Amino acid sequence: MNNNKEEENRLKRKKVVQHPVNAVLCGTGEYTTGYVHTGGSKSDKKVGVVGLCMFELRRLGHVAEISMAGTTGKKFGGIRDHLKTKISDVYGGLDVSINSFPADDVARDVHAYREAIDTLKPGDVITIFTPDPTHFEIAKYAIERGVHVLVTKPAVMTLAHHKELVVLAKEHNVLVMVEFHKRWDPIYTDAKARARTLGGFSFFSSFMSQPKFQLNTFKSWAGKLSDISYYLNSHHIDMHCWMMDGRAVPIRVVASASTGVAESEPFNCPKGTEDSITLMTTWKMLDTGTTGTAVYTSSWAAPTSDVHSQQRFHFMAHKGDINVDQAHRGYFVASDDNPFASVNPLYMSYAPSPEGHFNGHSGYGYKSIESFVKAAQAVNSGEFHPSELDDRLPTLASTEATTAILEAGRISLDKGIHVDIKFSEEKGFALVIPESVKA
Numbered sequence: 001m002n003n004n005k006e007e008e009n010r011l012k013r014k015k016v017v018q019h020p021v022n023a024v025l026c027g028t029g030e031y032t033t034g035y036v037h038t039g040g041s042k043s044d045k046k047v048g049v050v051g052l053c054m055f056e057l058r059r060l061g062h063v064a065e066i067s068m069a070g071t072t073g074k075k076f077g078g079i080r081d082h083l084k085t086k087i088s089d090v091y092g093g094l095d096v097s098i099n100s101f102p103a104d105d106v107a108r109d110v111h112a113y114r115e116a117i118d119t120l121k122p123g124d125v126i127t128i129f130t131p132d133p134t135h136f137e138i139a140k141y142a143i144e145r146g147v148h149v150l151v152t153k154p155a156v157m158t159l160a161h162h163k164e165l166v167v168l169a170k171e172h173n174v175l176v177m178v179e180f181h182k183r184w185d186p187i188y189t190d191a192k193a194r195a196r197t198l199g200g201f202s203f204f205s206s207f208m209s210q211p212k213f214q215l216n217t218f219k220s221w222a223g224k225l226s227d228i229s230y231y232l233n234s235h236h237i238d239m240h241c242w243m244m245d246g247r248a249v250p251i252r253v254v255a256s257a258s259t260g261v262a263e264s265e266p267f268n269c270p271k272g273t274e275d276s277i278t279l280m281t282t283w284k285m286l287d288t289g290t291t292g293t294a295v296y297t298s299s300w301a302a303p304t305s306d307v308h309s310q311q312r313f314h315f316m317a318h319k320g321d322i323n324v325d326q327a328h329r330g331y332f333v334a335s336d337d338n339p340f341a342s343v344n345p346l347y348m349s350y351a352p353s354p355e356g357h358f359n360g361h362s363g364y365g366y367k368s369i370e371s372f373v374k375a376a377q378a379v380n381s382g383e384f385h386p387s388e389l390d391d392r393l394p395t396l397a398s399t400e401a402t403t404a405i406l407e408a409g410r411i412s413l414d415k416g417i418h419v420d421i422k423f424s425e426e427k428g429f430a431l432v433i434p435e436s437v438k439a
Contacts, residue, residue, distance in 0.1 A: 018377040020064040021148075023054055024116045026138050027129035028070035028079055029217070031152070035075070035082045036217050047086040049348060050127050053369040055087060055094050056358045062373050067099040069116035073106035092356030113138050122146030123380040125373060127179075132226035136161045139176065143168045148175045148376040150369070153234040154406055155396055157226065159431060162403040166396050175379050175386045176396040177372050180238045182326070183394055184364035184371070185346065188239060191315070191322050195243040199318035200285050201292035204243075206236035206313040209276075209302035215267040218300070223262060223273025229255070229409050232298035233279060234402060236313055238394065240294055241401040243315065244283065248292070249423040250401060252282040253408035261301035275301035279409040296405075306332075306342045404429040 030036050034048035057063045068079070083096040101116040102109040117126060126142045128135055128151040136156045139149050143165065155178045156162050169176045182188045210232065215222055218231075241250075257274035261267070276299035283292045302310060307327040315322040328342045345351075346363060353359035360366050375393060378384045390398040408419035408431055420432035 016378075016381045016383045018062075018374075018381055020058075020062055021373065021376055021380070022065045022067075022120055022124040023063050023373075024067045024069055024113070024120060024124075024126045024147075025050055025054060025129070026069045026113045026116070026126055028068050028075065029129065031129045032068070032127070033079055033082060034086060035079050047090075047350060049365050050129055050369060051083065051096075052087055052358065053366050054127075054373075055096050056091075056361075056366075057370060057373055059094060059357070062370075062377065065099065066097075067101060067116050067119065069101040069113040071102075071110050071112060072108055073100065073102040073104045073112075076100045076104050090350075091352055091358045094358065114141060117142050117145060117147060120145070120147050123148070123376070125150065125376050127369075128152060129179075131221040132157055132230050133221070136165065139165055140168060143172050143174055143176065146172050146174055148177075148372075148379065150177050150179055150372040151396075152179045153238065153402075154230045155399065155403060157230060157403075157410075158407050159400070159404050159429060162396065162400055163428065166400070169386065169396060173379075173386060175372075175376055175389060177375070177389075178238070178394045178396060178399050178402075179368055179372075180235065180394040180399070181347075181364050181368035182235055182239055183242065184367040185326065186364075187324055187326070187346075191324055192239070192243050194320075195315050195317065195322060196247070198320040198322075200288060200290050201244060201248050201283055201317055203292055203316040204240050204294040204313065205297075206233075206240070206295070206311075207297045207299075208232045208235060208309060208311040209299040210309050211304045212261055212267070212301050213304065214300055215262055215269065219267060219269060222267075222300070223269040227274055227277060227410065227413075228298045228300045229274075229277035229279060229296075230406055232300070232309075233277065233296045233409070234406060235311070237279075237296050237405050238399060238402045239313065240296075240315075241399070241405075242394075245398070245401075247287070248283045248285045249429075250281050250294075250405050250408075250421050251284045251291075251423075252418055252420050253405055253412055254280045254418045255409040255412035256280070257413055258299075258301075274413070275299060277409065277413070279405060279412075281405055306340050307344075400428050404431065407431060 025032050032050040034046050088094050088096045102112040125148045128138050142149050256278050258276045261275045262269040262273040263271045278297040281294040311327050312325040333343050334340050348363045348365040349360035411419050415437045422430045
C-alpha cells in the first residue's frame with residue numbers, strides 16, 4: 001500500500017511543470033561577480049560564483065530575468081565590462097545581461113535592494129551575498145513579499161534574528177536556504193554519512209583560513225561589523241552540526257582569539273580586530289549523555305600559499321575517526337605566473353565544455369545554487385512544501401545550532417565568559433548568559 005502511494009506521488013511529481021523564476025542577486029562583490037572595488041578579484045574566484053551560476057541556469061531555462069542590487073551604482077559600468085570579458089566572451093556568448101540597482105549614476109544607496117526586490121513577484125528568488133550584518137534586513141524584506149531566499153553564511157548574527165526569520169518564512173510559505181556549499185562536496189557528504197555510523201562523539205577539530213590580502217576586500221566591515229568566526233568558522237560548524245543532527249547538541253562555548261595583523265599596516269582594521277578565532281564547544285549525546293569536544297578555528301591572517309583557503313577537519317568518535325583535507329585533492333599546477341598551486345575543480349571548474357558552454361555543473365559551488373533554484377521552483381509548483389526540504393537542504397529552520405554556536409562565541413569573546421546553550425524540542429536553542437554580564 002505504501003509502495004503504491006509512493007509511486008503515485010512520484011508519478012504526480014514527474015508531471016509537474018516547473019516555471020522559471022526571476023532572480024535578484026543582492027551584493028555585487030567577489031562571490032557574485034568576481035569584481036572587487038575597481039577591478040577583478042585576486043582570489044580563486046576571479047569570475048565569481050553566483051552570477052556565473054545564475055547566468056548558466058538562465059541558459060538552461062530555470063531562471064528568467066536577473067537583476068543585481070548593490071550600494072554603488074557607479075560600479076555597474078565596470079561590472080558589466082567584467083562580466084562580458086570574463087564570462088560572456090569565455091562561454092560562447094552566455095547572456096550576462098542584468099537589471100541593476102541603484103542606477104548607474106547613483107553614488108550610494110544602501111537600500112537599493114528594496115527597489116530591486118519590489119520588481120519581483122511571490123515565488124521569485126533572491127541571493128544575499130553582502131556583509132554579515134545586512135543579511136537579516138534584506139532577508140526579512142524578501143520573505144515578507146513571498147520571495148524565496150538563498151543567504152550566504154552566516155545566515156544571521158543572532159539566534160533571535162534566526163528564529164524570527166524562521167517564523168516569517170513559515171508564515172509566508174517560502175524557502176530560506178543557507179549557502180553551505182560544502183554539503184555538496186562529495187567527500188564531505190560521504191564523511192557525514194560515515195560519521196553517523198561511528199558511535200558516540202568524542203572530538204572534532206577544524207581549521208579554515210584565507211590569505212591576509214583578503215583583508216583589503218573585507219576592510220569596510222572586518223572588525224567593525226563582523227569577524228572571521230562568523231565568516232569562516234560557520235562552514236565547519238555547519239558540517240559538524242549536520243553530522244550530529246538528531247544525535248547530539250552543543251551545550252557550552254568558550255572562545256579565544258589572536259590579534260596583531262588585521263589592526264596593523266597596511267590593513268588598518270579597528271584595534272582589537274581578531275586575526276584568528278577559536279571556539280571550543282562542548283557537545284552532549286542525546287541518547288547516552290556522554291560529552292565530546294569540538295575546536296573550530298578560522299583565520300584571515302594566513303600567508304599566501306598553494307591554496308586560497310586552507311580547510312580541513314578531524315572527526316573522532318567512539319568507534320573510529322575521519323580526516324579530510326579539502327584544500328588538497330592531489331592536483332597540483334605550476335606556471336610562470338603562479339609557481340605552485342593546489343587546485344580544486346571539484347568546487348568550481350571554469351574550463352568551458354567542447355561546445356564552449358560553462359561546464360562546471362558537477363562542482364559543489366554550482367550545485368548548491370542550482371539546488372536552491374530548483375527547490376524554489378518545486379515549492380512554487382506544489383511539488384514540495386518548504387518544511388519538507390528541512391532534511392534535504394541546509395534550510396534556515398534546520399541550521400539553528402550553527403547560529404547558536406557562532407553567537408555564543410562572539411559573546412564569549414566580548415564578555416570573557418563561557419556561554420551555555422540550552423536545547424528543547426519545543427523551543428530549539430537558547431543561550432544562557434549570567435545576569436551579571438548581560439549589560
